[in-house]
Each structure stands twice: as C-alpha cells, then as structure tokens.
Amino acid sequence: MISRRDFLQASMAASAIVGGSGFGNWGRLAAQQALSQEQLLQFDTFGNVSLIHITDIHAQLKPIWFREPEINLGVGANKGQVPHITGADFRKAYGIADGSPSHYALTYDDFAALGKTYGKMGGMDRCATVINSIRAERPDALLLDGGDTWHGSYTCYQTEGQDVVNVMNLLKPDAMTFHWEFTLGSDRVRDIVADLPFAALGQNIFDAEWDEPAEDFAPYKFFERGGVKIAVIGQAFPYMPIANPGWMFPEYSFGIRDQRMQEMVDEVRGQGAELVVCLSHNGFDVDKKMASRVTGIDVILSGHTHDALPEPALVGETIIVASGSNGKFVSRVDLDVREGRMMGFRHKLIPIFSDVIAPDPEVAAAIDAERAPFADAMSEVIGKTADDTVLFRRGNFNGSWDDVICEALIQERDADISMSPGVRWGPSMMPGQEITREDIWNVTSMTYPNAYRTEMTGEFIHTILEDVADNLFNPDPYYQQGGDMVRVGGLGYRIDITKPIGERITNMTLLKSGDAIDPAKSYVVAGWASVNEGTEGPPIWDVVENHIRNLGTVAATENTSVEVVGG
Amino acid sequence: MKLTRRHTLMLAAGSAVAAMLPMRASAAAEEAIAAFTGGAEVGSGGITLTAPEIAENGNTVPIAVDAPGAEAIMILAMGNPTPGVATFNFGPLAAAQSGSTRIRLAGTQDVVAIARMPDGSFVQASQEVKVTIGGCGG
Numbered sequence: 001m002i003s004r005r006d007f008l009q010a011s012m013a014a015s016a017i018v019g020g021s022g023f024g025n026w027g028r029l030a031a032q033q034a035l036s037q038e039q040l041l042q043f044d045t046f047g048n049v050s051l052i053h054i055t056d057i058h059a060q061l062k063p064i065w066f067r068e069p070e071i072n073l074g075v076g077a078n079k080g081q082v083p084h085i086t087g088a089d090f091r092k093a094y095g096i097a098d099g100s101p102s103h104y105a106l107t108y109d110d111f112a113a114l115g116k117t118y119g120k121m122g123g124m125d126r127c128a129t130v131i132n133s134i135r136a137e138r139p140d141a142l143l144l145d146g147g148d149t150w151h152g153s154y155t156c157y158q159t160e161g162q163d164v165v166n167v168m169n170l171l172k173p174d175a176m177t178f179h180w181e182f183t184l185g186s187d188r189v190r191d192i193v194a195d196l197p198f199a200a201l202g203q204n205i206f207d208a209e210w211d212e213p214a215e216d217f218a219p220y221k222f223f224e225r226g227g228v229k230i231a232v233i234g235q236a237f238p239y240m241p242i243a244n245p246g247w248m249f250p251e252y253s254f255g256i257r258d259q260r261m262q263e264m265v266d267e268v269r270g271q272g273a274e275l276v277v278c279l280s281h282n283g284f285d286v287d288k289k290m291a292s293r294v295t296g297i298d299v300i301l302s303g304h305t306h307d308a309l310p311e312p313a314l315v316g317e318t319i320i321v322a323s324g325s326n327g328k329f330v331s332r333v334d335l336d337v338r339e340g341r342m343m344g345f346r347h348k349l350i351p352i353f354s355d356v357i358a359p360d361p362e363v364a365a366a367i368d369a370e371r372a373p374f375a376d377a378m379s380e381v382i383g384k385t386a387d388d389t390v391l392f393r394r395g396n397f398n399g400s401w402d403d404v405i406c407e408a409l410i411q412e413r414d415a416d417i418s419m420s421p422g423v424r425w426g427p428s429m430m431p432g433q434e435i436t437r438e439d440i441w442n443v444t445s446m447t448y449p450n451a452y453r454t455e456m457t458g459e460f461i462h463t464i465l466e467d468v469a470d471n472l473f474n475p476d477p478y479y480q481q482g483g484d485m486v487r488v489g490g491l492g493y494r495i496d497i498t499k500p501i502g503e504r505i506t507n508m509t510l511l512k513s514g515d516a517i518d519p520a521k522s523y524v525v526a527g528w529a530s531v532n533e534g535t536e537g538p539p540i541w542d543v544v545e546n547h548i549r550n551l552g553t554v555a556a557t558e559n560t561s562v563e564v565v566g567g
Numbered sequence: 568m569k570l571t572r573r574h575t576l577m578l579a580a581g582s583a584v585a586a587m588l589p590m591r592a593s594a595a596a597e598e599a600i601a602a603f604t605g606g607a608e609v610g611s612g613g614i615t616l617t618a619p620e621i622a623e624n625g626n627t628v629p630i631a632v633d634a635p636g637a638e639a640i641m642i643l644a645m646g647n648p649t650p651g652v653a654t655f656n657f658g659p660l661a662a663a664q665s666g667s668t669r670i671r672l673a674g675t676q677d678v679v680a681i682a683r684m685p686d687g688s689f690v691q692a693s694q695e696v697k698v699t700i701g702g703c704g705g
Contacts, residue, residue: 463700
C-alpha cells in the first residue's frame with residue numbers, strides 16, 4: 001500500500017510538471033507570445049479544499065518593479081538548499097527557460113531588459129482578479145494573509161495603515177498574522193484588529209508582563225470547508241521586539257515557542273481538525289526547522305523572508321509554501337483531505353503580471369480613492385535614474401538603492417560612515433525612470449525613520465557588524481533574526497560567513513582614506529531605523545530626497561567594498 | 568557635544584559590547600554543579616527547560632523547567648559572573664516538580680537545569696540563549 005509520504009512525494013512531482021498549470025510552461029507560452037490571463041490562471045481543480053496564500057505585500061497596492069536577490073546565502077544545513085539558490089542555478093533547479101517570464105519573475109539577471117518585455121508585477125487589483133477567479137472555481141477557498149501588509153508606502157504611513165486595511169478588506173481574507181503591523185504601535189494595531197472582519201492570529205503573541213497568551217490575538221481558528229474541518233494556526237514574526245522597536249508594543253512578547261505550537265496542533269487535532277494549516281511569518285529556514293520539530297502540521301504557508309518558490313518544500317509530512325512579496329505572486333494550494341488527513345495536493349505559484357491580468361474594477365477604484373488625497377505629494381518628481389542604472393535592495397548585502405541611501409546619509413549628515421537596515425522590502429527602479437517622492441518612500445517608509453548622527457568607536461562598529469552577521473549567518477535558523485546584513489557606506493570589510501560570531505568580520509577599511517579602522521578611534525556614523533526610543537534626526541526620506549534632488553540623475557556604480565567568502 | 572538621550576543609549580549599548588561574544592562556562596559554574604551532584608555523572612531526558620532562543624530583553628529572560636518526580640532542580644546561567652540562579656526543592660507532597668522565573672543574562676550563554684531524582688541520579692537540560700543588540704530585521 002502506498003504510504004502517506006509517497007502520496008505527498010507523488011503530489012510534489014505532479015505540482016512541478018502537471019499539464020497546463022505547470023510552472024515550466026510559462027517559458028513556452030512566452031516563446032509563443034501567448035501569455036494570457038487564462039493561461040496564468042489555468043488550474044485543474046483538485047481534491048476538496050483550496051488555500052490561497054498572499055504575504056509580505058508591504059502596502060504595495062499598485063504594480064511595482066521588484067528584482068529578486070542575486071546573493072542569498074544559506075549556512076549550515078541550508079547551504080545550497082532552496083531558497084538559497086539564485087539566478088541561473090535557480091532556473092536550472094526548476095527547469096525555467098532563460099528569457100522566459102518566470103526567469104524575469106523569479107530571478108535577478110537581465111532584469112532591466114526582461115522588464116521591458118514583461119512589465120511591472122503585482123497590484124492588489126490584479127491579485128483580486130486572481131483570487132476571484134479561484135473562488136469562481138472553489139467558492140469556499142480560504143484566503144490567508146501572512147502579514148507585513150500594513151507597512152511600506154507613503155499612503156500607508158499617512159493613514160497609519162488604513163488605506164491597506166480598506167483595500168484588503170475588499171479581498172475578504174479569512175485570517176492574517178503579523179510583523180511590521182506592530183510598528184504602527186500597539187494601540188493602533190488593537191484599534192484595527194478590533195474592527196477586522198476576519199481572524200487575527202498568533203499562537204506566539206504573548207502578554208509580556210505575565211508571559212501568558214495575549215488576549216487580543218487568537219492562536220487559531222477553525223473553518224469548515226468542502227466538508228473538511230480545517231484549523232489555521234497563526235505564527236507571528238518571532239523576533240519583533242529585537243528586530244523592531246519593542247518600545248512601540250511593550251505589552252507584547254513573541255518568540256518561536258514551538259512547544260506551544262505543538263500543544264496547539266495537538267489541541268486542534270483533539271477537537272477534530274482534519275487539516276492543520278500554519279499561517280507563518282517565521283521565515284523559510286525557521287519554518288523548515290519548526291516543521292522538523294512539531295508534528296501534525298499539514299501545510300505551512302511561509303512568509304517574512306520574501307522567497308517565491310515554484311514548488312512547496314517537503315519536511316517530514318509537512319509541505320511548506322513560499323509566496324514571494326509585494327503582491328508579485330499569489331499561491332494556490334488545492335488539497336485532497338480524506339479520512340481525517342491530507343492525502344495529496346496540487347500547487348501553483350501564480351505570477352501577477354500586471355499587463356496580462358486585468359485589474360478588478362472595484363478594487364482598482366478603491367485603491368485610486370485611497371491614493372487620491374496624496375496624489376500630488378507622491379507624484380512629485382525628485383530626480384531620475386541613469387540609463388544604465390537599476391535601483392534595487394533585495395539581497396544579503398548592499399543593493400544599489402542602499403548605496404544611494406548610504407551616500408545620502410554621508411553627504412547630508414556629514415558623516416564618515418553610514419548604516420542602513422538590511423530589510424527585505426522596497427521595490428526596484430528601472431533605468432531612465434523618473435524618481436518620485438512615492439518611490440523614495442517605498443524604500444524608506446517606517447514609523448521610526450529618524451536619521452541619527454553619532455560617534456562610534458571602531459570596536460563598536462565591528463561589534464554591530466558581527467552582531468547583525470550572526471543574526472543572518474548563525475547556522476541554527478532559530479538564532480537568526482530574519483533580516484539581511486546591515487548596509488554600510490564609507491566602510492569596506494571582509495566577511496567569512498562560515499566563521500562563528502566575533503570572527504566573521506575582518507579588514508574593516510575607511511573608504512575615504514583607505515586606512516584600516518582603528519578599534520580605539522571614534523568615527524562619525526549616520527544611520528536610520530534605530531530601535532532605540534528617542535532617536536533624533538530628520539526622517540530618512542527627507543535626507544534621501546535632498547540628496548537625489550542635488551544629484552539630478554542617480555547613477556549606480558558597482559559596489560566592491562564588501563568581500564564575501566565562504567558562500 | 569551635547570549628550571542626547573540617543574547618545575546615552577548608544578553609550579549604554581557600547582558598555583555591553585564586551586559581553587557580546589558567547590560566554591563560556593565559568594569555573595564558578597563548574598564548582599556549583601560539582602557541589603550539587605557530588606561529582607556524579609549527569610544524564611539527560613526526563614527534564615524540560617523552556618527558554619527563548621534569542622532574549623527579547625537580556626535583563627529579564629523568562630525560563631521554565633519541568634522534571635517530573637525530581638527532588639530538586641538547580642538552574643544555572645553558565646556565563647554570568649554569579650552563575651547560580653535558583654534551586655527548587657520539592658517535598659514529597661509536591662503535586663508537580665516544575666518552576667519558572669526570570670533571570671538576567673550578562674550576554675549570550677547556556678542556561679542549564681539539573682534535576683536530582685529520588686534514586687540519587689541526575690539529569691540535565693541546557694539551551695543557549697542569545698543576547699543581541701538587535702535592529703535591522705525584516
């Protein structure tokens with residue numbers, strides 16, 4: 001008799017090669033110049049349950065350019081494993097043809113050239129069309145939002161998240177979990193959550209004082225769909241008060257808490273759950289480890305690290321689905337649940353090509369209405385990109401957008417060295433494109449934007465780099481915080497990612513003089529996004545705007561100041 | 568230079584720098600274990616230690632320990648200048664052999680719990696708790 005594991009593996013193979021809904025097909029479709037909405041949405045409905053996953057939208061209601069990472073290194077057991085492969089290696093692993101739409105959507109190279117052919121991606125109005133089409137085939141499909149939704153744009157900042165909340169409500173999600181939402185401040189989060197017409201979940205959101213589950217967020221919610229009793233368990237970002245300013249939400253404590261996750265799985269199974277889904281903002285490697293330690297989760301819908309994977313990963317008997325970011329993708333997972341268990345699945349990572357998928361008129365109108373009061377301020381042109389310059393952020397080390405921000409900090413704040421956070425959000429810009437105020441806010445918008453100027457010793461700068469590097473390259477994913485490496489300006493260094501903390505960073509050099517950084521000497525450092533309360537300085541978007549206005553045209557040069565070894 | 572609150576915070580962070588590297592077990596910790604176990608071999612299993620992987624605040628780290636049937640459980644912060652945290656003693660009428668508290672950690676280090684069982688044997692559990700500067704997530 002075929003075992004359950006064999007079933008899952010057979011399904012896995014099917015998800016990769018299945019007929020018209022298969023991933024590798026995009027390439028052929030493009031070659032025939034026949035990319036159509038119908039083909040992007042084509043899916044042979046399977047089993048009796050459908051899940052729709054969208055995550056890490058970062059308030060990008062309109063289509064965007066978004067270049068996927070070139071450098072995304074895995075360490076320890078995850079070295080060379082998905083999602084830690086990029087470019088040609090990624091295309092080879094998934095059978096993606098060079099120059100195909102999936103090449104453009106999922107890998108970084110030839111981004112500017114392919115972008116001309118395939119256009120912007122995302123847009124919540126296009127996502128609405130996809131979601132509605134899935135619901136037309138499966139009316140009771142569950143829509144699950146993995147969080148990082150109410151953060152990341154000009155309008156989201158000005159309305160404290162209300163613009164995104166209003167638009168997302170039109171998409172009718174069934175449940176959501178959280179990360180950057182908490183940087184709106186806990187009062188604002190509770191205000192929004194109180195009025196949400198869907199479940200706000202997080203089994204790991206605790207009351208900080210009593211170390212007990214917080215009453216404002218349920219650990220899980222039951223749904224009855226297709227005759228199946230489904231439990232969706234929420235898992236918020238585990239390291240909120242460490243990676244983001246804890247003083248903005250002092251009542252709450254987080255953590256991975258996988259022992260409690262196991263208790264929750266056992267509890268919902270005890271209450272008759274036939275399918276257990278974890279809606280997670282752990283990040284992909286943490287989800288893989290959690291799946292190996294917690295038994296009884298059928299599907300993890302994984303967010304936070306912005307990975308877009310054409311196939312689920314299989315850990316034990318758990319499938320892990322990663323659906324990208326910024327509205328570029330929507331995942332559809334159809335499941336066959338019988339005799340109280342998941343017997344098989346069919347999966348498709350649906351790319352939201354904004355020129356191919358028609359916008360939903362109602363949602364498009366709602367987005368425009370939310371933007372209208374801010375249209376004049378957002379559309380002001382500040383500068384433009386040079387004809388050979390793509391601005392992007394995503395990747396383990398400095399992207400070209402980060403280099404612009406770091407240079408702005410050095411110029412505008414008169415500093416020796418600058419630091420910019422290694423966040424994974426922030427859309428890209430194409431060559432020869434006008435840079436508007438909205439574009440600048442898309443890579444800087446946050447509720448703790450102050451650009452500080454301070455003195456740090458060489459030793460302290462080294463400590464910061466080592467600390468952040470360990471939060472990215474610790475071989476145990478549970479000790480990783482989930483951001484990329486802090487971006488630096490005016491400073492060069494060498495990093496060996498295989499070394500332990502304290503030994504990774506060497507050869508620190510002050511670029512303007514070429515001298516080695518002296519541990520005992522003080523340097524003027526400018527940066528932003530400090531997690532410390534009371535940080536003083538102008539908001540980073542003003543600093544970057546002044547810099548770009550002075551430059552007129554922004555040209556990126558290759559950044560060779562960080563030498564990476566051990567990758 | 569006017570000392571702003573920001574600078575004070577940065578200075579405070581600076582003073583914690585020396586504590587960033589993982590702290591090795593001190594001689595005092597080894598001595599405390601020897602005193603508790605009398606030098607007996609320490610096994611594993613039958614004891615559960617719950618602690619965060621990364622501390623949200625190194626000054627107050629919630630931990631919990633559970634060792635069904637134990638007579639006593641000793642908790643140590645192996646890298647602290649004073650490693651002893653607490654020893655819970657359980658009488659014969661104790662309904663459960665578990666405890667929880669909050670501890671201060673001087674830096675990244677192992678937290679260890681050792682239980683003495685009624686037959687005179689010892690079991691232990693340990694977990695590394697990372698204390699980090701933080702920031703830059705996401």
